[in-house]
Amino acid sequence: MSDLKLGDTAPDFTADTSEGTIKFHEFLGDSWGILFSHPADYTPVCTTELGAAANYADEFRKRDVKVLALSVDGVKSHKDWIKDINETQNTTVNFPIIADEDKKVSNLYGMIHPKADSTLTVRSVFVIAPDKSIKMTLTYPASTGRNFDELLRVIDSLQLTAYNKVATPANWKHGDDVVISPSVSNEEADKMFPKGYNTVKPYLRTTAQPELKK
Numbered sequence: 683m684s685d686l687k688l689g690d691t692a693p694d695f696t697a698d699t700s701e702g703t704i705k706f707h708e709f710l711g712d713s714w715g716i717l718f719s720h721p722a723d724y725t726p727v728c729t730t731e732l733g734a735a736a737n738y739a740d741e742f743r744k745r746d747v748k749v750l751a752l753s754v755d756g757v758k759s760h761k762d763w764i765k766d767i768n769e770t771q772n773t774t775v776n777f778p779i780i781a782d783e784d785k786k787v788s789n790l791y792g793m794i795h796p797k798a799d800s801t802l803t804v805r806s807v808f809v810i811a812p813d814k815s816i817k818m819t820l821t822y823p824a825s826t827g828r829n830f831d832e833l834l835r836v837i838d839s840l841q842l843t844a845y846n847k848v849a850t851p852a853n854w855k856h857g858d859d860v861v862i863s864p865s866v867s868n869e870e871a872d873k874m875f876p877k878g879y880n881t882v883k884p885y886l887r888t889t890a891q892p893e894l895k896k
């Protein structure tokens with residue numbers, strides 16, 4: 683089983699999808715990426731998740747995130763299922779779904795957890811930065827649909843903290859105050875955050891969210 687860790691390079695692959703053959707790194711280009719697995723086509727939770735992802739297309743686009751889903755069924759099944767998703771979730775699926783019948787990508791990314799299910803994937807998520815490094819992984823069981831607001835929130839945090847020496851506290855969302863990284867001295871913080879910061883404890887300094895730099 684694959685043991686991908688944060689900071690590892692997201693493995694490249696070529697795969698058939700509902701939108702033709704893609705080479706993963708080429709597909710990502712210089713954008714951020716989100717790769718997420720679904721146990722199987724024509725399943726209820728997956729239908730709602732893919733509908734939710736499609737309905738958030740503008741949010742992903744604003745953040746320059748390319749979306750790529752995976753399910754272990756074939757291209758014809760994906761294309762037929764997409765019609766159902768569009769109809770029932772009131773959307774248009776506008777991203778490719780990998781047809782991973784041979785489980786090549788599922789195994790490469792450790793998306794099959796044999797003690798949960800020997801053939802279907804769990805609900806894995808990988809967020810990948812423009813340098814192709816893995817920035818976030820998440821694993822839910824098949825029975826629990828993911829929260830796409832939470833995924834966008836994490837992407838906001840990753841994009842903010844990639845370019846600023848800050849971190850985001852519990853339940854943070856875009857626009858809330860952030861915390862200053864412990865590696866930043868007070869002298870550096872004075873220069874870095876000219877609008878000031880609040881020292882709650884020497885190790886807990888909060889400041890207004892900096893502008894997103896890209």
Ligand code: BEZ
Pocket residue numbers: 721722725726727728729824825
């Ligand atoms: C679902 O997507 O609804 C689902 C898939 C596999 C197991 C349980 C639920």
